[in-house]
Amino acid sequence: MATVAHNPWFEKGMTFEQYVEAMKVNREELTRVYEQLEFSADDLAVWKEVAQRNWRGIVLTADWCGDAALNVPVVQKIAEQSQMELRYLIRDENLELMDQYLTNGTSRAIPIFIFIDQEGEMKAVWGPRSPEVQDLITSLRSQLPAADASDFEEKQKNVYRDFKQHITTDPAIWRTVIDSVKAKLQG
Structure with missing residues (x-):
């Protein structure tokens, strides 16, 4: 990974309040988890x-992302308790930074949380999902028909809708995110 000057990216980012205010999708879900x-x-x-x-x-994120509706409010609350200021960048408007933090070296999966010190040096990265949430979506995807099946798009849409509903209403899922982020921050 190339050395990234993180401080300019941090300065460019929105506050949590600005990010939420600009949301057009998933604001209700994000707010429910946060509250x-x-x-x-x-x-x-x-x-x-x-x-x-x-x-x-x-935080590299986007309001359309179901995982962000879960993870952004959890990590924001962790940050508040840790006296850590987070700044939010929209993934597709910041691909130069996003491409430094690809999931599995290939995917622009979000949200990605980059924790930095005051000098802007990266100290830890977390995202896009807790292992348990990854296992859940992998299991749900395995039940979908073949991609060329006539009902694939409809079933995929239903899976993602139900997945987002589940992860933004189940405190046991929230706990997996808390524990995963805690392990990363303690590591």
């Missing part, structure tokens, strides 16, 4: 420790 999410005492102890690092973060 209902709760942390354990152990979580809060970790966030307090993370706050001592004085990190910031850059």
Whole structure:
């Protein structure tokens, strides 16, 4: 991976409030997760420790992304508890940065959370999904008909609709994201 000067990207980004205000898709789902999410005492102890690092973060995202409707509010709340400012960049408007953080070296999967220190050095990257959420979508995709089947598009659309509904309403799923991000931040 090329060395990235992260500070200019951070400065370019929107605040969480600006990102939410600009959303045209999935605002209700994102807001529901944000408002209902709760942390354990152990979580809060970790966030307090993370706050001592004085990190910031850059989020590559888009409002149409179902995974972002889950992960953005979870990581935003973690950041708030960790006294970590996040800035939001829309993926398709920032491909130069996105292409430095491809999933599996090939996919522009989002959201991607890039945690940086005050000098702009990358300290950790998380995203686009917790392992459990990845397993869930992999299982759901395996049940789809062949891509050339006449009903593939309709069934795929239904799978993604139901997936988004599930991940943005189930606190057990939210917990997998909290635990995955916590492990990354503690690592």
